[in-house]
Amino acid sequence: MGSGAAYGSSEPDAAQADEMFADAWAEMLRPEIQRKLSIWSNAGMLSGGVMGYILGNIPGAIGGALLGYKLGAIRDAKGKAVSEVFLRLNSQQRMEILRELAAKVFNAMN
Structure with a gap:
């Protein structure tokens, strides 16, 4: 008499519903979630880290990176110079x- 027994396996559960609609959602959202190459962000992190280290040792390297x-x-996302x-x-x-x-620069100076 339980509600699970009354419906049996004829009704899909949440996992089956997710599987049924996963392909449709994936196709609709593909342009939004498609991962772009992060060439410039990685290059920026490396060069910023080096310049930061030159200017301020380890804390400068972290901030620069x-x-x-x-x-x-920004360069990766827009395809243009910042x-x-x-x-x-x-x-x-x-x-x-x-x-x-x-404001950030002046706060860092204090």
Whole structure:
């Protein structure tokens, strides 16, 4: 008389439903989740780490690697130089980025 016995195996469970629709979801989301080569993010991380080490030893290397990775990821995603992407932003967006960057630099100095 249990509810599981009443329905038996004629109703699909959640795992079967996931399997049934997995292919449809995968096809619809393929452009969104398709992994791109991360050539520039890896190159940025390496070069940023080296420059950071030259400027500030181990802490500088860590900060430089993180910054280089982020900048390289922008290049990977947009296919353009970071400066080109920055210059294509509207003036309000550029001001906000520069304001946040200046705040981080000044906070790091204290």
